[in-house]
Amino acid sequence: MAEAQNIPAGSTTAGAIAVAAESTVATRMSAPPSFDVADFPVPHGREEEWRFTPLARLKGLHDGTAVANGTMKAQIDAPEGVTVESVERGDERIGKAGTPVDRVAAQAFSSFAKATVVTVPKETVLDEPIRVALHGEGGTTFGHTVFDVKPFAEAIIVIDHTGDGVRAANVDILVGDGAKVTFVSVQDWDDTAVHTSQHNALIGRDASFKSVVVTFGGDLVRLHPRVTYAGPGGEAEMLGLYFTDAGQHQEHRLLVTHDAPHCKSNVVYKGALQGQDAHAVWIGDVLIEKSAEGTDTYEMNRNLVLTDGARVDSVPNLEIETGEIVGAGHASATGRFDDEQLFYLQARGIPADEARRLVVRGFFAELVQQIGVDDIEERLIAKIEAELQGSV
Amino acid sequence: MATLEIHDLHVSVEAENGAREILKGVDLTVKQGETHAIMGPNGSGKSTLAYSLAGHPKYTITGGTVTLDGEDVLEMSVDERARAGVFLAMQYPVEVPGVSVSNFLRTSATAIRGEAPKLRTWVKEVKSAMEQLQMDPAFAERNVNEGFSGGEKKRHEILQLELLQPKIAILDETDSGLDVDALRIVSEGVNRVRETGEVGTLLITHYTRILRYIKPDFVHVFANGRIAESGGAELADQLENEGYDKYVKGGATA
Secondary structure, three states: OOOHHHOOOOOEOOOEEEEOOOOHHHHOOOOOOOOOHHHOOOOOOOOOOOOOOOHHHHOOOOOOOOOOOOOEEEEEEOOOOOEEEEEOOOOOOOOOOOOOOOHHHHHHHHHOOOEEEEEEOOOOEOOOOEEEEEEEEEEEEEEEEEEEEOOOOEEEEEEEEEEEEEEEEEEEEEEOOOOEEEEEEEEOOOOOOEEEEEEEEEEOOOOEEEEEEEEOOOOEEEEEEEEEEOOOOOEEEEEEEEEEOOOOEEEEEEEEEEOOOOOEEEEEEEEEEOOOOOEEEEEEEEEEOOOOOOOEEEEEEEEEEOOOOOEEEEEEEEEEOOOOOOEEEEEEEEEEOOHHHHHHHHOOOOOHHHHHHHHHHHHHHHHHHOOOOHHHHHHHHHHHHHHHHHHO | OOEEEEEEEEEEEEEOOEEEEEEEEEEEEEEOOOEEEEEOOOOOOHHHHHHHHHOOOOEEEEEEEEEEOOEEHHHOOHHHHHHHOEEEEOOOOOOEEEEEHHHHHHHHHHHHHOOOOOHHHHHHHHHHHHHHOOOOHHHHHOEEOOOOOHHHHHHHHHHHHHHHOOOEEEEEOOOOOOOHHHHHHHHHHHHHHHHOOOOEEEEEEOOOHHHHOOOOOEEEEEEOOEEEEEEOOHHHHHHHHHOOHHHHOOOOOO
């Protein structure tokens, strides 16, 4: 991929590897994590964690003016053996995987009425995915969902967001010791929807977790996929794919905290952008704490800018508090599908729209193949084709 | 018989201080089966001619005509020209990340031939063409031009020439940057295509070296945006001995 020289004007691709005694990932947030929205000041937009986000488009989620007045149609298809409960605030499983890190996540936590807990019992290997279909029918809704996958169980979980509305909802994924979980979150919203969510995964000893985040729709989508380890030997793979169109703001802020020894993490996010004021933000923080000896981590973000007028901010950040690691690295690059590439392909008889499709398909192909959920892969390919149709 | 006719072609590019005319009335006819070498000093407009014929958006045609078998080439989009039978082997082919050579070649062949080539014969066709150009089969799985050496890029261009079988092949400094072995292999590829008698070749070069491998029927000296002199293969020998001095002097821009 064409590297730095191809970054479109106005984009940033800053990155840092810091070897520090104390984490700045935590200190550069305006407030420490908390379940209480009152612990966070109302953001004004210049804070590190808010500087890329158009606050005015959050529909009041950030300043306390959003009220739960909407409808979210929810349907959960759970294979046999899986239990689905609606529980009161205070249930000990809620919030166990992680604490809200910004005001919007805390707002979601402070505002949900009841939480949904989905449990996969110990040693249960599901042969069908757990499917949660959320269809927004307008207005603002809050929510909280916990997936509790017990030790040595295996599950694929798919949350599918469609429709319109303002949605602030956090997701906890408890991955038991030796368990294997694929968690897919699809943001296929109408172009007017607003969605914020913190995904907290707590990975048990020798467990493996794959997160797949797919964002196509929405006026504003701001997600925090986060991973911590409850014991040694855990593995996390975090894959993301976004297609940002004119006027859309799609922001993915990842944090992997290596706080246990001999764990692995691998982050790959790829995005295509097209149209005026399409804005994608990718923040990839990896923190290797002093205790996390033997860590092996890599994170990568790739962006493909298809037209003028789009903007990418991509900021990988790696902090290492111990030298006793296997490997740590990151990469970020933003390339343009430019006139010269188009000319080359056209000069071989390939029409312009077909040329663009060839390049975008190629860009995403490898990532799509890694998802491992057939119907999601097929839908993704169809979705990418549809996005490209829209651009011509 | 396929014929490319260029008549009084004027081409300019946008420069800092307005449009600058680079081609100042080019006349040239290339017929199927013929090989024309276009030679000239740097900056004489040779490459501009090549890219203008292929339809690169950077160049503005300000006058003249180009027809292929009577069809107006200048009215066609870049891909239409390619499908009509015009092929440009580029001096600096660009990288196309994410697109494998095999996918690219098949997509291109499908576009040019108007239907997808039958998979079995296609695989054989590509394999034998690659063998003849001494290209590693692993090449097919790499991304187009990504990380290719100069020689690999040129072989890849000639591979496309062999597979796409155009009516008119324009080779823009295909010899530049090649060592003797690579030059021989690439030239043999061009000669295989020429030997079919189906292609008219426009060989653009700065040096006479490639003409030892590819024998031209006509040699044209390009200077100051037009053809300054035309002759047979013997004109190349004269250039080899005397250089371009006599064409550059007298007001021609270098």
